[in-house]
Amino acid sequence: MIGSAFGVLFDGFAYGMLLFVLSVGLSVTLGMMNFVNLAHCSFAMLGGFVTVSLTNELGWPFLASLPVAFASAALVSVAFERLLYRRLYGASELDQCLLTIGIVFASVAVAAYIYGTIQQPLSLPAYLRGSVSIFGHSFGVYRLFLIGVSIVITAVLVAALEYTRFGAQVRAAVDNQRMARGLGIDVDRVFAVTFALGSGLAGLGGALAIEIVGLDHAFAFTYLIYVLIVVSVGGLGSIGGSFLAASLLGISDMAGKYYFPELGAFLIYFVMVALLMWRPLGLFGKR
Amino acid sequence: MASTLSEPQRHLEAQIRWHPLEIAFWLATLLPFVLTPNYLVLASQIAITALFALSLDLILGYAGIISLGHAAYFGFGSYTAGLIAKWGWGEPLTGLLIAAAAAGALGYATSFIIARFRHLALIMITLGLGLLLAEAANSAGWLTGGADGLQGVRMWKLLGLFQFDLYGTAAYTYSLIVLFLGFLLARRLINSPFGLALRGIRENAVRMPAIGAASPAHIRKVFTIAAVMAGIAGALLAQTTETVSLETLSFQRSADVLVILILGGAGRLYGGIIGAIIYMVARDQFSGINPQYWYFWIGMLLIAVVMFLPNGILGGMARLVRLERRAA
Numbered sequence: 001m002i003g004s005a006f007g008v009l010f011d012g013f014a015y016g017m018l019l020f021v022l023s024v025g026l027s028v029t030l031g032m033m034n035f036v037n038l039a040h041c042s043f044a045m046l047g048g049f050v051t052v053s054l055t056n057e058l059g060w061p062f063l064a065s066l067p068v069a070f071a072s073a074a075l076v077s078v079a080f081e082r083l084l085y086r087r088l089y090g091a092s093e094l095d096q097c098l099l100t101i102g103i104v105f106a107s108v109a110v111a112a113y114i115y116g117t118i119q120q121p122l123s124l125p126a127y128l129r130g131s132v133s134i135f136g137h138s139f140g141v142y143r144l145f146l147i148g149v150s151i152v153i154t155a156v157l158v159a160a161l162e163y164t165r166f167g168a169q170v171r172a173a174v175d176n177q178r179m180a181r182g183l184g185i186d187v188d189r190v191f192a193v194t195f196a197l198g199s200g201l202a203g204l205g206g207a208l209a210i211e212i213v214g215l216d217h218a219f220a221f222t223y224l225i226y227v228l229i230v231v232s233v234g235g236l237g238s239i240g241g242s243f244l245a246a247s248l249l250g251i252s253d254m255a256g257k258y259y260f261p262e263l264g265a266f267l268i269y270f271v272m273v274a275l276l277m278w279r280p281l282g283l284f285g286k287r
Numbered sequence: 288m289a290s291t292l293s294e295p296q297r298h299l300e301a302q303i304r305w306h307p308l309e310i311a312f313w314l315a316t317l318l319p320f321v322l323t324p325n326y327l328v329l330a331s332q333i334a335i336t337a338l339f340a341l342s343l344d345l346i347l348g349y350a351g352i353i354s355l356g357h358a359a360y361f362g363f364g365s366y367t368a369g370l371i372a373k374w375g376w377g378e379p380l381t382g383l384l385i386a387a388a389a390a391g392a393l394g395y396a397t398s399f400i401i402a403r404f405r406h407l408a409l410i411m412i413t414l415g416l417g418l419l420l421a422e423a424a425n426s427a428g429w430l431t432g433g434a435d436g437l438q439g440v441r442m443w444k445l446l447g448l449f450q451f452d453l454y455g456t457a458a459y460t461y462s463l464i465v466l467f468l469g470f471l472l473a474r475r476l477i478n479s480p481f482g483l484a485l486r487g488i489r490e491n492a493v494r495m496p497a498i499g500a501a502s503p504a505h506i507r508k509v510f511t512i513a514a515v516m517a518g519i520a521g522a523l524l525a526q527t528t529e530t531v532s533l534e535t536l537s538f539q540r541s542a543d544v545l546v547i548l549i550l551g552g553a554g555r556l557y558g559g560i561i562g563a564i565i566y567m568v569a570r571d572q573f574s575g576i577n578p579q580y581w582y583f584w585i586g587m588l589l590i591a592v593v594m595f596l597p598n599g600i601l602g603g604m605a606r607l608v609r610l611e612r613r614a615a
Contacts, residue, residue, distance in 0.1 A: 102589030
């Protein structure tokens with residue numbers, strides 16, 4: 001019992017870290033521009049398919065495909081931002097929702113057209129497969145890798161936000177956009193870069209997710225809900241909040257599936273609604 | 288214009304008069320009986336979808352409450368009507384009323400939550416409530432049949448005379464009459480002072496309480512009415528198709544009805560109806576090709592509507608008419 005609880009905790013935490021990588025970009029961009037980007041997971045899906053194509057078709061090593069997944073998601077998202085998103089910054093939430101739902105619909109259809117509607121296979125290199133035994137508990141190597149990557153990303157993000165000039169501009173723009181503009185910060189440019197980085201991280205998350213949750217054409221829809229839960233529970237623009245919310249969600253989802261399989265996803269939706277009713281701005285939301 | 292606006296009563300009276308185009312439209316809804324008798328099943332589906340879209344229009348188009356989980360009330364009404372018939376009471380009209388009451392009760396209960404929140408939290412809470420109910424129905428397989436859908440729904444004859452059959456004559460007549468009654472109710476509602484108050488909430492949610500309007504009470508009221516209407520639409524679907532599937536509660540259905548309403552034009556009485564006609568007919572025509580590709584065009588359409596037709600098809604047409612008049 002204790003052993004299984006520990007295993008659930010570990011798997012849930014690894015899953016939560018995956019959700020964190022997927023959602024942290026959305027949290028920051030939503031906090032900065034108040035732009036409801038429901039197409040965030042479409043960029044994640046793009047990253048996943050880039051990795052699948054590179055490793056399966058061209059025989060690239062898995063690790064080498066990850067930076068490409070990041071870069072392609074970032075580049076494509078910038079194109080969308082320039083072409084479509086920026087026209088709707090002042091528009092109503094409804095318009096933003098609709099535009100981005102439209103992008104989700106279209107991206108799901110394009111993915112189904114190119115890759116079909118099956119789960120995509122991915123063969124991991126040998127050194128990421130299997131499990132290791134530490135203090136009598138066995139840990140999946142890939143999950144350890146995932147947790148390691150996520151902690152590095154979190155550390156880099158926090159350091160970049162706290163100690164660089166660009167990070168200070170981002171924080172200023174999230175806290176008070178008008179004041180930041182007044183101080184001469186080019187908020188639009190800061191936003192475009194942040195948006196690209198956030199979508200790139202989503203693309204990386206999509207690539208990392210294949211081994212854990214699989215990848216098919218509907219990824220953009222399925223994980224949208226999880227990402228939105230993380231963002232709204234964690235609070236907009238808060239990296240720490242997203243980290244905590246993603247861990248909570250990952251662990252409770254895993255525990256729910258393990259101990260109450262008949263309830264399905266009921267538990268996490270219930271937790272989300274209850275948390276939002278208690279704190280509409282999320283655990284760490286300021287506005 | 289200014290003189291009518293300064294006299295709200297006169298403005299409302301002018302609005303409530305029937306335009307000849309409206310009468311022509313409702314007469315045209317009878318045409319399928321004569322022109323396309325083979326498509327009456329589709330016609331009844333359109334009428335049901337239109338009623339659902341109309342109910343979303345009341346809260347989204349008029350009161351400005353964004354809901355990504357409106358299918359919850361549709362599905363709840365659908366399952367209520369289906370279960371009553373399955374348990375041996377297959378009389379359609381009373382089944383419809385019971386389903387309406389059940390959906391209304393659910394709507395009233397949740398309206399207390401809805402009235403408290405706005406913005407992203409509201410979107411997320413409506414989404415969460417919808418998913419919650421869908422998961423509950425999925426888990427309660429003993430009651431709802433789970434993923435297989437509710438089997439064994441047997442309806443009695445409508446008024447003891449008309450059988451729901453494969454041709455859909457009774458189904459379309461029934462759905463059309465209910466849609467028209469729902470439309471009359473919605474029309475009366477939005478052309479009343481209450482309807483004006485709703486539009487006030489949509490335009491400026493902060494100012495309304497400041498001028499003494501009971502905004503939360505208004506929101507609760509309209510949300511309950513919309514839930515009743517969505518429940519009736521769901522019940523109609525259950526009764527005319529004699530089956531209920533989990534899809535009636537799904538996020539997909541909530542998103543579809545949103546697309547339909549936006550396409551037609553939110554905040555206009557006929558927006559949902561026109562949107563439902565175009566959407567359902569197009570889907571029927573394209574049903575031969577893979578549904579995946581259908582969603583590609585829906586996605587493109589949504590992007591185009593948001594970018595170029597902010598008020599939907601009806602809004603675009605109204606703008607054209609205005610431009611014509613100015614040119615003339």
